[in-house]
Amino acid sequence: MNKYDCIIIGGGPAGLSGALALGRARKNVLVLDDSRPRNAVTHEMHGFLSRDRIKPSEFRRIAKEQISEYPTVQFAAETAVSVEGSDGEFMITTAQGQTYTSRKILFAIGKKDIPLPIAGLSDVYGKSAFVCPYCDGWELQDQELVIIAKGAGAFHLAKMIPGWSSRYAICTNGPDELTEEEREELRQHGVPVYDAPIRSIVSNDGKVERVELEDGTSVSCTGIFFAPQLTIGSELPASIGCEMKETGSVITDALGRTNVPGVYCAGDAGTEMYQAIAAASTGAMAAMSINGELLMESWNRSNY
Ligand SMILES: Cc1cc2nc3c(=O)[nH]c(=O)nc-3n(C[C@H](O)[C@H](O)[C@H](O)COP(=O)(O)OP(=O)(O)OC[C@H]3O[C@@H](n4cnc5c(N)ncnc54)[C@H](O)[C@@H]3O)c2cc1C
The missing domain is CATH 3.50.50.60 (FAD/NAD(P)-binding domain)
Known part of the structure; x- marks a missing residue:
């Protein structure tokens, strides 16, 4: 079974931005995404520099098209349902029956609206x-x-x-x-x-x-x-031991590192900023941090 350097769970602005940075760093990446973004209800995304007023689905299409130029990035339209293992040896199973292994994980799972009980x-x-x-x-x-x-x-x-x-x-x-x-x-x-x-x-x-x-x-x-009521996009970070805030966000440092070694989080899942450009920014930062960690591990392995 092919082991990826990083599996990114979630293909919104955060996950796609992470995939772009890791693809350009020549890392083997798999993006798992089941296309349920929180902004699916909207027709336009505003305030994203150079992409103001774009349709959210068009934003993703362009991003995926550009990322696909980098041959080490793959996409799968699947739902991750379990994450096991530890740093360097994670195993991710999907609802579609596939199992993938990776060295690092980036959760970019967004948040979900809890529907408010207001008629109309x-x-x-x-x-x-x-x-x-x-x-x-x-x-x-x-x-x-x-x-x-x-x-x-x-x-x-x-x-x-x-x-x-x-x-x-x-x-x-x-x-x-x-x-x-x-x-x-x-x-x-x-x-x-x-x-x-x-x-x-x-x-x-x-x-x-x-x-x-x-x-x-x-x-x-x-x-x-x-004022919406929000919850985390998936229970997977908690299931592998990530510490969470009361707001439902995964706790990370400025580079997206969680308390679990090798596990990162970016985008809405790890903040309360709820802006696509902020999500993309944290996705890129986490990816650079992941790449730095992978490079350091590889450097240390070859030090004999
Ligand atoms: C009504 C509304 C309007 C908005 N308008 C704007 C706007 O105009 N401008 C702006 O900047 N921001 C806007 N936002 C906020 C913006 O949409 C979010 O900040 C942004 O989408 C967050 O990006 P993300 O990548 O973190 O998460 P998301 O875009 O939500 O993407 C998360 C992805 O992860 C996937 N996923 C989750 N769990 C799994 C799993 N287990 N397996 C596989 N895939 C999984 C989901 O299907 C989803 O595709 C709006 C939000 C809402 C609700």
Whole structure:
């Protein structure tokens, strides 16, 4: 069985960027990816230098096309279901029945949304309801917006959204979890806060029209920003002993190293930054770190 220098689990911006760096470093790499990126709901990816407004699937297609120029990188559309072994000798099994071995592992598995129990949200998510104003605020500028969030998250968004639109309200979907001081500050800035639970989001062809509350209030809007609930893209890092944060991120150092020797993590799975360009950057950094480790091991082996 061919042993890879590194198996990358996940082929989003983080994993692909790692594959490019390792391919250029002439390492044998396998990218396992089952194509369930978190931004699959969106039509456009914004703010990635030189790729602004690209379709996420097109971004991946171009990346894979360019990486395929490097003959030591292979791709498999498979789901990794188990990871065993230790540094230098990892074994990865996939749901498709394949087993692969590698010296190093790079987890680039992203994060997943835990669907929120708000009727109508899935109809507008990625079309007129988004999670990050840096990603999608430009497209919703000056529109009537609703923030769906509680407590500190709602307060934080309330202070950010005016950068894109001054017409917005908060729906906390009750209970609100705001402090009295936060409420007072929101009052002073003229931000309406609705605390009743949301009955449903009414939309037409993905375009939100209003948020209807249980107390009969109807808050009209053409865009929503909401606080998502996230979980790690796969349980595999924890299964092999990676330490995790409460946020569901794998704990790494600045070069993507986890506490498990030979195991690295990059992208959304290891941060809370949630930007494609940040994911790509950490993927490249981790790849360089992996390459450095492989080169050092090879250097030491030949030292007789
Ligand atoms: C609605 C929305 C809009 C966004 N808009 C923008 C934007 O405009 N600009 C921007 O910069 N960012 C945006 N983001 C954030 C951006 O999508 C992420 O930061 C970025 O995709 C993270 O890249 P990643 O490689 O870490 O993870 P992902 O892109 O999520 O890729 C992870 C990959 O790993 C695969 N995977 C997971 N587990 C396994 C396994 N066991 N076996 C095989 N494969 C596996 C998944 O199928 C997936 O393909 C948006 C996010 C959302 C939710």
